[in-house]
Amino acid sequence: MGASRVDMKVVLLGKEYGGKTSLVERYLHDRFAGDTPYQNVRNYNATIGAAFGAKKVDIGDKVLTLGVWDTAGSERYEAMSRIYYRGAKAAIVCYDLTDRTSFERARFWVNELMKNEEGCKIYLCGTKKDLVISDKRTREVDYHMTTDYAEEIHAEVHETSSKTGENIFELFTKIAKDFASNPENIKKERDKDKETLDLYEDNKKKFGCCG
Numbered sequence: 741m742g743a744s745r746v747d748m749k750v751v752l753l754g755k756e757y758g759g760k761t762s763l764v765e766r767y768l769h770d771r772f773a774g775d776t777p778y779q780n781v782r783n784y785n786a787t788i789g790a791a792f793g794a795k796k797v798d799i800g801d802k803v804l805t806l807g808v809w810d811t812a813g814s815e816r817y818e819a820m821s822r823i824y825y826r827g828a829k830a831a832i833v834c835y836d837l838t839d840r841t842s843f844e845r846a847r848f849w850v851n852e853l854m855k856n857e858e859g860c861k862i863y864l865c866g867t868k869k870d871l872v873i874s875d876k877r878t879r880e881v882d883y884h885m886t887t888d889y890a891e892e893i894h895a896e897v898h899e900t901s902s903k904t905g906e907n908i909f910e911l912f913t914k915i916a917k918d919f920a921s922n923p924e925n926i927k928k929e930r931d932k933d934k935e936t937l938d939l940y941e942d943n944k945k946k947f948g949c950c951g
């Protein structure tokens with residue numbers, strides 16, 4: 741595997757202020773910007789356009805490189821987010837457990853994906869779990885409602901906290917394992933490797949060298 745190759749594309753979608761960037765930051769860099777004083781409800785760093793990061797995941801018998809696209813939740817960037825989910829093998833559709841309306845937005849993205857991106861596996865992700873554990877009254881999205889919906893759309897539900905790190909590593913590892921266990925993906929990987937090898941052999945024959 742080439743050093744810079746990404747094995748699978750993962751995209752994050754969901755309402756603004758829903759916790760996508762924090763999830764990615766916790767996963768890629770093990771940090772939480774919400775701890776800094778300038779981060780508050782009125783003045784958080786909203787994503788503009790989209791951001792990209794990559795990380796290697798060891799899933800036991802192999803190591804995969806995940807390319808993670810964090811999209812902007814603002815509806816102003818909706819058209820742009822559509823560009824970013826193209827070709828994604830997994831989508832983490834985020835909703836904020838303390839904001840009922842964010843689940844409506846999650847349903848919107850699920851419909852989009854089901855219509856346009858057949859090969860993309862959907863992971864529903866309820867964010868900010870620490871807030872609903874410390875103060876149960878703040879929960880606005882019922883867990884059983886989300887699992888019923890997930891069953892309907894053949895997705896799964898993960899509830900995470902970027903503040904504490906709960907379930908985040910597990911979520912991305914599950915995504916990588918699901919990808920690797922799908923024979924379709926393995927076949928595509930083999931075809932890709934074969935193409936590279938064929939090109940290498942062709943070049944060797946043509947130029948008598950190996951580039």
Ligand SMILES: Nc1nc2c(ncn2[C@@H]2O[C@H](COP(=O)(O)OP(=O)(O)OP(=O)(O)O)[C@@H](O)[C@H]2O)c(=O)[nH]1
Pocket residue numbers: 754755756757758759760761762763773774775779780781784785786787788811812813814867868869870871900901902903904
């Ligand atoms: N307590 C707590 N706060 C969180 C958590 N995740 C995110 N936040 C806070 O929620 C706010 C929004 O988080 P972001 O990660 O920027 O949300 P986003 O979905 O990327 O927002 P957009 O860029 O607008 O799409 C920030 O103030 C975060 O600090 C969490 O797990 N727990």
